[in-house]
Each structure stands twice: as C-alpha cells, then as structure tokens.
C-alpha cells in the first residue's frame with residue numbers, strides 16, 4: 001500500500017519519527033529511516049553546532065530519505081541553519097513553532113519539500129496560504145509543546161483533510177500501532193508521526209528511567225503544564241509537574257536540570273514530555289520492530305474492514 005506521503009517522500013512505511021529536542025538525533029533518526037520510515041533531526045535543543053554534526057552524520061548512516069525540523073522559536077541563527085540545510089541539500093523539512101509565512105516560501109524556492117506543524121484549523125489555513133507541500137496535524141493528546149487550547153487528533157485531522165484535500169497530512173498525537181494508524185487513514189491522513197513511542201524505543205538516547213516511566217505510565221498520567229517563557233507542554237505526571245498544574249505556575253526549564261532528566265534519569269529535576277498514548281505502550285522495542293509491526297497490523301486491519309464492507 002502506498003500513500004501520497006510514501007510517494008512524495010520516497011519512503012516504504014508511512015511513519016514519521018517526531019522531532020524531539022536532544023532525542024531526535026542521528027542514532028534514532030537513522031534507525032527509523034533504515035527501517036523504512038522517515039527519521040527527522042531536531043533543532044529545538046538550540047544546539048546548532050551539534051545539530052550540524054548530526055545532519056552530516058545522517059549522510060554516512062543511511063542513504064534512505066530523512067528530514068530536519070526547524071523549530072522556529074528555538075533556533076537563534078535561522079539564516080545560518082538555512083544556509084547549512086541548502087549547502088547539504090536537505091530535501092525535506094518540517095517547520096514548527098512559528099509563522100509558516102516566514103520560512104516556507106524560502107525553503108520551497110530552494111527546492112525543499114516543506115510541511116508545517118499545526119495545532120488548529122486556523123494554523124492549517126496559514127500553512128496552506130504559505131504554500132506548504134503538506135501539513136503535520138498535532139492533536140492535544142500528544143507529548144511535547146502544545147497549544148494549550150488545542151483539540152484532539154480526532155477533531156483536527158478529518159476537518160483539515162476535508163478543508164485542504166490537496167495537502168497530504170501527517171497525523172501526530174496518539175499514534176502508536178496498527179490500530180491507531182488505520183484510524184488515522186480513515187480520518188484522512190496519509191502518514192502518522194510518532195513521538196512518545198519513539199522516546200520509548202531501544203534506539204532512543206534518553207535515560208532508561210524515562211523510558212520505564214512511559215511503560216509504567218497510565219493514559220491519565222500526563223499533565224499539560226506551562227513552561228516558563230514558552231508554550232504549554234504535555235509532560236509525564238511527576239510531583240513537580242502536578243504541583244505546577246495545581247498551582248497554575250509555569251515550570252522552570254533550567255537546562256542543567258533538564259539534562260538531569262534526559263540523561264541522568266532524575267525524573268523530578270526537569271520535565272519529561274510524554275503523550276497520553278503512553279497508556280498504550282507496554283515495552284521498549286527496537287525501532288524496526290515498532291515500524292514493521294504497526295504497518296503490518298495497520299494493513300491487516302484495513303483489509304479486514306474492507307472485507308467486512310464487502311459482505
């Protein structure tokens with residue numbers, strides 16, 4: 001089975017690995033691309049020199065397609081990054097956390113395929129007006145930075161698919177397996193993006209405590225908190241994030257404390273972003289198994305549904 005996105009991006013499995021600060025780097029992204037999906041390198045860490053090295057590393061690690069996310073709010077030297085992306089002939093970019101009108105036309109002019117990440121129908125209108133090739137539609141149930149007033153994937157994806165039938169959609173937020181993928185296709189998506197599932201993969205570089213918290217976490221164990229000076233984030237429920245939620249106080253995002261969570265395994269020092277779908281993740285798996293199982297199950301479910309309709 002092919003979709004508009006497998007055709008457009010030249011991938012075998014319509015699963016995109018979410019860009020995630022410090023996590024979506026070459027070991028994870030190359031594993032996803034080698035398994036037939038689309039790996040994405042993050043920029044939201046703001047560590048541009050490291051990121052440039054990661055982009056260079058991708059060339060050596062895989063000859064399959066991959067892309068880069070430009071998280072506009074977090075990249076200080078946008079011009080330097082764009083120049084680097086053009087020089088290195090990066091063919092696919094998702095833009096997020098900013099106005100699509102700023103970067104989409106420039107990326108398109110340089111021959112890059114561009115999708116913009118949107119949390120709302122209004123966001124999709126702006127992305128379409130900016131001339132995107134496709135849209136990543138992010139439901140509020142997903143992990144990471146969110147529009148606090150957001151809506152679920154179930155509401156956003158079909159409405160955006162109906163309003164912009166010419167634009168391929170990557171559905172993000174709540175997608176983890178064949179069942180949820182088949183649902184995404186029924187809603188009008190052409191691919192899914194997985195974030196939380198990828199955090200809890202064997203190739204994810206984060207500390208095992210975070211991975212195990214996802215496996216142990218229930219669907220009700222996430223909190224939408226405000227980050228100091230930044231957007232809202234869906235995070236794992238910890239003492240710190242619960243207190244921030246109850247006190248209506250933003251959480252401080254001290255870089256050293258964040259790294260203490262990411263790589264030191266201290267689940268209370270920083271915040272660990274995670275989606276509600278953690279309630280459906282029961283083990284840490286290699287990326288290739290996650291992709292192959294989800295895609296096989298998705299196609300089996302769609303086939304069975306088609307047969308049911310025929311009876």
Ligand SMILES: Cc1cc2nc3c(=O)[nH]c(=O)nc-3n(C[C@H](O)[C@H](O)[C@H](O)COP(=O)(O)O)c2cc1C
Pocket residue numbers: 018019020021023042043044045069071096117138141142143144145172173174175193194195196197199272273274275276277
């Ligand atoms: C740990 C983490 C970090 C994230 N960082 C980013 C980011 O840097 N840029 C971005 O566009 N989205 C980011 N997201 C959101 C993901 O791209 C994705 O849309 C979301 O995780 C999908 O929902 P799911 O968690 O239910 O799979 C992040 C998500 C997580 C879990």
